[in-house]
Amino acid sequence: MGQKHRFLFAAILLLCLEAILCWHKFNHGMGIKINPAYKNRMVECENESGGQQEPIPESEKTINSGPVKILPWENDENFINARTKNGTNVLMGAYRTVLRDPLPGEEYNVHLAAERLAGMVVKPGEIFSQNASLGPYTEGRGYRKGPTYMGTRLTTTVGGGVCKIASTLYNTVVLSDLQVIERHAHSMPVPYVPYGQDATVAYGAKDFKFKNNTDAPILIWAQGIDNILYIAFYGIKSPPTVEWNHKILQVFEAPRIYRINPDLPPSEEKVKVEGMDGAVVMSWVTVTDSNGMVFTKRMGDSYYSPMPYLIEKGK
Numbered sequence: 001m002g003q004k005h006r007f008l009f010a011a012i013l014l015l016c017l018e019a020i021l022c023w024h025k026f027n028h029g030m031g032i033k034i035n036p037a038y039k040n041r042m043v044e045c046e047n048e049s050g051g052q053q054e055p056i057p058e059s060e061k062t063i064n065s066g067p068v069k070i071l072p073w074e075n076d077e078n079f080i081n082a083r084t085k086n087g088t089n090v091l092m093g094a095y096r097t098v099l100r101d102p103l104p105g106e107e108y109n110v111h112l113a114a115e116r117l118a119g120m121v122v123k124p125g126e127i128f129s130q131n132a133s134l135g136p137y138t139e140g141r142g143y144r145k146g147p148t149y150m151g152t153r154l155t156t157t158v159g160g161g162v163c164k165i166a167s168t169l170y171n172t173v174v175l176s177d178l179q180v181i182e183r184h185a186h187s188m189p190v191p192y193v194p195y196g197q198d199a200t201v202a203y204g205a206k207d208f209k210f211k212n213n214t215d216a217p218i219l220i221w222a223q224g225i226d227n228i229l230y231i232a233f234y235g236i237k238s239p240p241t242v243e244w245n246h247k248i249l250q251v252f253e254a255p256r257i258y259r260i261n262p263d264l265p266p267s268e269e270k271v272k273v274e275g276m277d278g279a280v281v282m283s284w285v286t287v288t289d290s291n292g293m294v295f296t297k298r299m300g301d302s303y304y305s306p307m308p309y310l311i312e313k314g315k
Contacts, residue, residue: 065193067175068096071232073118073223082119083234088219092239093175094232097168100191102227106146106161109137111224113165117231120220122212127181128220130166130201130208137162137203159203164192165222166199166208168231173210174285174299176218177239181209185302189276196246196283196302240289245296252278254306264314275309 071094073079083089099107113134122128137143137159146160163186170183171193183199184206190198199208212218216236223230254275264270283299 065096065098067171068094068230071221071230072225073221073230078119079221082219082221086121086217086219086234087236088217088234090235090238092218092233092235093172093177093242094230095168095171095175097164097171097192097229099164099227099229102161103146103156105144105156106164107224107227108144109146109159109161110164110229112142113162114222114224114229114231117165117220117222122218122220124212124215124217127209127211130162130169131203132207134162134165135159135201135203163190163198163200164229165231166201167193167197168222168229169208169210170199171197172231172233174244175239175242176233176235177242177287178218178233179211179213180299181211182207183300184208185304187305188307189278189304191274191276194244194246195248195279195304196281196299197244198302240287243286243288245284245286247282248279249282249301250280252304252306254278254309256309256311258311258313260315261312262315264312266314269311269313271309271311273308273310276304276307278304278306280304 069091071091099110102110116134120128120133135141139158143159143162145156145158146162167190170180173180174197184201185196186198186200189195200206201208214235214237219234221232221234254277256275258269259272261270279302281302281304283302285297285299286294287297288294
């Protein structure tokens, strides 16, 4: 394909993608793909107090991140006692994050942090800090090595993976119509939540914080099951309906980095790391109250450098 045709194809593709993004209401959550740069689907979650637990389809367990209303701890005695003790019987918002091919340390850290998060109560007017509540993320605190973003590269550090907690908390806070005090986007896009809906933490440098701007306590419950993380907030009344909206302002194509693998046959290629396009994303939410009044809330712009493809090829 000549340069002129490639340029024309890219222009048509971007126009089509922009048209797709205008449809900001989708069904059945965000399908976790290798490169979900232009996929921003979400499940609409009816806020209700829970109810009889239903089995979660196996396909939903493995591919979808998004708001949920059926949670795995509904019949857990510790959860029921905590909900009764605090009078927090209304599900305000809940989010499920599916981790794509997590490393053992990553999954362990997510499960450990979720276990410590479950049962925490945020009083009216109180500001919750993830770092203060779950950190420091050290071996002395039981954390293991896991994947961490450092600039435009992916490495491993002790506590790596707790950003999945931050991202899931962020989405739960937004669904619950609470005030975000501090949130930082990743330096590169992540494959487990839509662009613009992630949050990262680094102890002593970056935190995720929110304020309980209601007049009642909020009970946090969380649980990691295999490669799925659930977080939910419970209070005394349902928040308004909140829906995410995103607009891609700019796209940065992911580069391809090739390395020679002498064990591969000649001309054969093998993708070791799936890349993701970088982007500048404008995000806002549409809030609909109980009277049907609709207003928007800006959530800021997120800037992502592209994540390169790492490809091995034979000599």
